[in-house]
Amino acid sequence: MSEPEEDDSERLVRNLNELLQELRVAQAGVQILFAFLLAVAFTEVFRDASAFQRVLHLVTVMLATGAAALLIAPAAWHRLLFRSGRREQIIGVANRFATAGLALLAAAMTGAVVLVADVVLSGPWAVLLGAVSGVFYGVLWFAWPLRIRSARGRRR
Template sequence: MSTPTTMTDETEDWNTRHRAEGPLNRADRNFAELLQELRVVFTGVQVLFGFLLTMSVSERFKELDDFQHGMFVTTLAGAAATSTLLVAPVAAHRFLFRRNRKRELVRAGHCLAMAGLGFLALTLAAGLMLVLDIAVGRVASIIGVTVLLSGTLVLWVLVPLGLRRDSCAAPVLSDPAP
């Protein structure tokens, strides 16, 4: 009678067979992939953060009402939090460098990146709310943000979860039939 294996064990076996990749090589590859993903996201967050910083010293900033000021502060704080979360895996890597903790770093980096993406969604929504409120009014801004958050939920959460569920149901970890 065989003992049940975990998905991690099966994935490790699959990586070893099909990629000739051991657990540490896989952790190195996963961390490199994570850093590449963070580079893509971080650039946009930094552009948004820089724009917000310059907006606060513009003449038009004084014309914002209390709600718009609140949205500005929310967007600025969200961009700062997003930046902090997205850079955290790099900072953690510096602290853990040459300490043989790459697998833990990948797990923690994944969690930090997911939190950063959550804050990014909220930051984008707050920024859109602010700009649309100024440009076309409060009702239109609420509709715009609702559409954005709905699309984000579908594209960032539901589609990946659907793909993950489909991949779990398929026999991807076994060798193909001859």
Template sequence: MTDEETRRGRHETEDERADRMWTDLIQEVRVAQTGVQILFGFLLTVVFQQKYAQLSHVDKTIYIVTVVLGASATGALIGPVSLHRLVSGRRVKPEAVRLASRLTSIGLFLLLATMTASLVLILRVATHGGYVTWVVVAVLVWYLLCWYAVPLWARRRHSVR
């Protein structure tokens, strides 16, 4: 057994590992894609509602930023599918997995920003309360905990030294 096999904890070739990692990545992307596409779809309908005309300039700006973030997140999270389709059969799967993983990470960050901006807009319009900032910060901290802190803690704690 090589040092690399010991570190990975599996007996697989580079191609087998790339195939496994690709399958895992696509399953993860499916979950995120569904969420961002539903959110983005709802965002696209807001501008056609009568209440949109009554929004303040600041709220309209927040809306536009949120739509652009949602569009960007959608692009990044659909990117791995296009990448796979365009490089399939070219024997570059390990590199494709790395690129798709980066796109997914960017997409998740953009999804985080989209959800946060959406929450800001909705709470500003729904409540006009001064506590909006505190609620948004609390939810953002929760997202950061769930999406980054806990996974990084688990990775660090359970990594083979």
């Protein structure tokens, strides 16, 4: 027996619920990374950090801050615009925020890899590991799903 078709209102509710569930996963990751980055600045080892490591740390903190803001914003929008008849607008904006937030999270995680690798290995190995992780996030989170979406669109 097939499921009955959902109307526009039901589809919007489902879309919003799915988006908020997805954001919970990303929010947890960015919050853990942010906490790690904040804690690092107050360690004994960080006092001896090079200028490069200090700047990289601050840039990575700012990327994580931006990711957190973008990934949490849809929940704030939903709460502030609750029952205002703007669910479709909330979903559209939230989708853009989520995508941008994931991009900043990937950049922040890449920065964290470079920072840790520079402390442990230093030099070009840190940059290489950062590049590998950045490409990995880019392919896994963006290029691959966009390729699937593009291929699906061509088949229609």
